[in-house]
Amino acid sequence: MRIVNPSFGRQLDAGAKAVSEKSPTDWLNDPVAIISNSKPNAMELLQGVRKLMGEFRSIDNVDYMDKPSAAHPAPPELVERVINNYRGAIVALAD
Amino acid sequence: MSDPLNDEFLDLGDMDFDAFNDFAIDQGWSDGMPMIPPTEAKVAACVATCHGDNAPFPPMSPRLVLPTLETIAANAVMAGCKPEYFPAVVASVRAILNPDYNLHGTLATTHPCAPMIVVNGPARNVMGINCGANCFGQGWRSNASIGRALMLTMMNVGGGKPGDMDRSTQGSPAKYSFCFGENEEESPWEPYHVRRGFNAEDSVVTLLPAEPPHNVNDHGSTTGDGLLQTIAGSISQTGANTIYGSAPFMVVIGPEHAATMKRDGWTVPAIQEKLHHDSATPVERVSKENQKNYEERGQVIQNGRYYHSRTPEDIQVVVAGGPGKHSAVIPTFGFTEACSERLPIR
Incomplete structure (x- = not known):
């Protein structure tokens, strides 16, 4: 029996490949984005995470940011900002 | 490979x-x-x-x-x-x-x-x-x-x-x-x-x-006004997403309810207008914690109520079903x- 693959989809041009070819993230020194999904209590959770990070690394380059709406995807500008300025991201799923 | x-x-x-x-x-x-x-x-x-x-x-x-x-x-x-x-x-x-x-x-x-x-x-x-x-x-x-x-x-x-x-x-x-x-x-x-x-x-x-559809049972009301009051009350739930993310949702009116509304002169725009206002949830029915949460999300209180629809036109009115005195409210995700x-x- 020959079938059509129900999960087949044509791939978009993957920009992510260039990112993956960079050197691994140095979580003790590299700039890190802390991103809130804007759900209730997400920022409180992330503030705790940043404080804990401060016990073993500098947090001068660990920055908060958030989505404008919990119900919508992160806007492309935010994704671009994270890609261009940070080597790691911590995202809150705060439900 | x-x-x-x-x-x-x-x-x-x-x-x-x-x-x-x-x-x-x-x-x-x-x-x-x-x-x-x-x-x-x-x-x-x-x-x-x-x-x-x-x-x-x-x-x-x-x-x-x-x-x-x-x-x-x-x-x-x-x-x-x-x-x-x-x-x-x-x-x-x-x-x-x-x-x-x-x-x-x-x-x-x-x-x-x-x-x-x-x-x-x-x-x-x-x-x-x-x-x-x-x-x-x-x-x-x-x-x-x-x-x-x-x-x-x-x-x-x-x-x-x-x-x-x-x-x-x-x-x-x-x-x-x-x-x-x-x-x-x-x-x-x-x-x-x-x-x-x-x-x-x-x-x-x-x-x-x-x-999924939320049933609206109304065998008692014999006027369009009465039926719409029941439907508005069914929309006005405190756990709906639309209470903090006003957006389109659907009201599916059973044919018998629709016939009663039509007999009493109700048009679709008039139904939307009435439900828009009458389905808004009074603030006192909402927990204090959620009031704070909704305020932080920018949901505006109007006339002491949270509106589930942004405008009357957000309320999508269709007629479906068979014999019987039932309609349905279909809440949405909002947003x-x-x-x-x-x-x-x-």
């Missing part, structure tokens, strides 16, 4: 029906119920019904791959669609890929929304879509398989797998299939799609990310718009 399971066609040897279903479950293709193998011949028969529909599909969240007519048809075959149902599936896929629908948000959310399909126009009769008694329920192959085909496409092409990229806390039975038609023949008003700017001869699907698509057939 590439994974052969990423290929467009798969040779499964002499696999029989049961073995195919075991294989499909292993691949994560199944919604839990048995499926028809999507052989090339069955897929081709579906695709042939959309001959000339060559508009490319945008990427489907969250996997962000580009669907093809063939892969959508493979899911339609697995769902049990007859080929003549396929134009409704394709139009539904195009509707959820409209950015206003907010497909990514509806999958990433913990809310249990499912894509609700309302069918209008001649296709309802061509496809045998149930618009009357038990229209939300079992018993009609077209209703069941069209809605199921859309969900399978979202899972298998879009990657919205339950518990993975479909993050719903509890899900809902509507995630198996949620498709019905408007009972245009028993509606005292213009068909829904005509009110949305289409021609009566067009066949149209309209989609919203929705909860969305009703998205309509004309079927690629007359």
